[in-house]
Amino acid sequence: MLSDALLLQLGYNATLVAIGAALLGVSAGVTGTFLFLRKRALVSDAISHATLPGVCIAFMVMVALGGDGRNLIGLLLGSALSAWVGLLCLNWLTRHTRLAEDAAIGSVLSVFFGFGVVLLTVIQTMGVGRQAGLEGFLLGSTAGMLWADAMIIAIGGGATLLLILLLRRPMTLVSFDPEYAAARGLPVARIDLAMMGLVMAVTVVGLKIVGLILIVALLIIPPVTARFWTERSDRVVLLSGLVGGVSGFVGAAISASAPNLPTGPIIVLVSFALFALSMLLAPNRGVLAAILKHLRFQRRVHLRQGLLALAQGQPIYERLTLRLLSRAGFARADGVATELGRARAAKALRDEKRWEVVRADQSHEAAAALYDGLRDIETVLTKDQIADIDRRIGGPQEVPA
């Protein structure tokens, strides 16, 4: 079943949803990256919750005008409008009051959402039947997705991506160093507003599939996931788009493969799975890598200190050190150095001296920055450089018997 879904063999609606969700995932991942780099990820939560009153008011207005209250374009326009108002409120609160941004986010989010829920209740008491589906905007509902709905997502997502392509440099600059950006004459406040506007566009476009409560996950989880794998902002953007797209597609496919699996929440769970895998397995920033690195580092420190102790004829009491030394063949189990051990110990001591010279010499700065007490000097300097340093140190060091 799942393989059918992944290959888009589950019928028209499922295919439409899967493609729409993938597109949404890409644009949310890419847009969310800038929010994440700007350290304003939670603003998206305020924006998304602020869409609800707009959806309800748009519904009421369209009904009052005698139209179909469920017209998606109308509802999305309404949601965009109220999200924009929420965003302006948030900006005003942080700029003109002493409220910090987190408190301002909390206020805007709860007030707008509360107001939206009140309006939802009012709508339920007015024309029964016609309002069916508005609650779908809370968690997304893909059951009745139409071709036109998918087109809205495609166009909205595509437009967002184009704008990001255009604004990526100023947005990166403002995210990294807003003061410098301002000094260069960049309109920092307007770039920030544009960034939030893009987030709003993604949110509005995603209402149908993941809903306003969970869209924040699609904006935040992909960039955080991508950050585990790379140290370059442009690659974080691309990877984040990829993570979002895969989550959207796979999530939609899974939810289509069995009855009564909600699309939005499944997409979020898939992206979380990618996040969890990255957190564990990423080569540099991952948790396992950190543990392994720590253990390896600890062993190297013990071995190094053991060698230095051998070189200086000091007794070794630490059991891990002894074990490591004897396993490497540098010492017997009782701590007496072997032939090999004495040679290596002498070299370790000499390398310490060499490093001292390197670290005191400004012309070796890049190499000196790599000093951690463990690194073999041959990995950072050429033979000639080492010979030069040895000339400065003078005669060979003897190892005490």
Add this chain to the structure above:
Amino acid sequence: MLELASVNGIANADEALGDSPLAIRGLTVSYGQKPAVFSVDMTVQAGAMTAIIGPNGAGKSTMLKAALGIVKPLSGQVTAFGKPLEDQRARIAYVPQRASVDWDFPTRVIDVVLMGLYRELGLLGRLRGRHKAKAMECLNRVGMRDFADRQIGQLSGGQQQRVFLARSLAQDADLYLLDEPFAGVDAATEKAIIAVLKSLKDAGKTVVVVHHDLATVTDYFDHVFLINTRKVAEGPVDTAFTAETLQAAYGGRLATAQIDQLSRAVG
């Protein structure tokens, strides 16, 4: 002696106001009700190396940020090279305090320097070999060439500061404004930075530095600007950096012995 000092400043101002690289008039900045900088005039001497000095919280950095529009001033007028600042931004390079950014940001050393070429690259311009070569050359000038591909998070404080300096060099500006570039850096970095700044001065550029170490003022700079919320003194080191002006700027915050020592250094 306050008046004496400002007379000095104005005499200076009159001759150079027309095309001064940076002329500030009546700048007042306030966070809340208490002004951090009050009605300050400053006329930066072209081709000079000027230190902005004053006690902690005297408004040194704030003045610089307000002059550049990073912080919104309450009032005041700023011109650069005799024209409105906005038209001259391309000729001004600003080096913010190193602590003002997050050094865990996913970017490499060379990418930070390439930010200095922002204007040249534009919104969609392709990054070409000559841009990279330019960035490498700037890194070379601050002795950081070998670090180009390192993550910025792996740098020491002094190295971070030099990367920021390299980014400003990439701009090919005429006026360099640095906010506390010597704060918390190692001696090697301090030496490297001052060498670059002196080479800029030798190339006819103007350099303004927010500085906190009174002991090095006479070695590094030829002009000073003393501030403690208001302007205290402005002018060449030998007339504006004296025991009197220091006393006026720092009040009781400097020991008399310290002031004596400094003024002896000034000569």
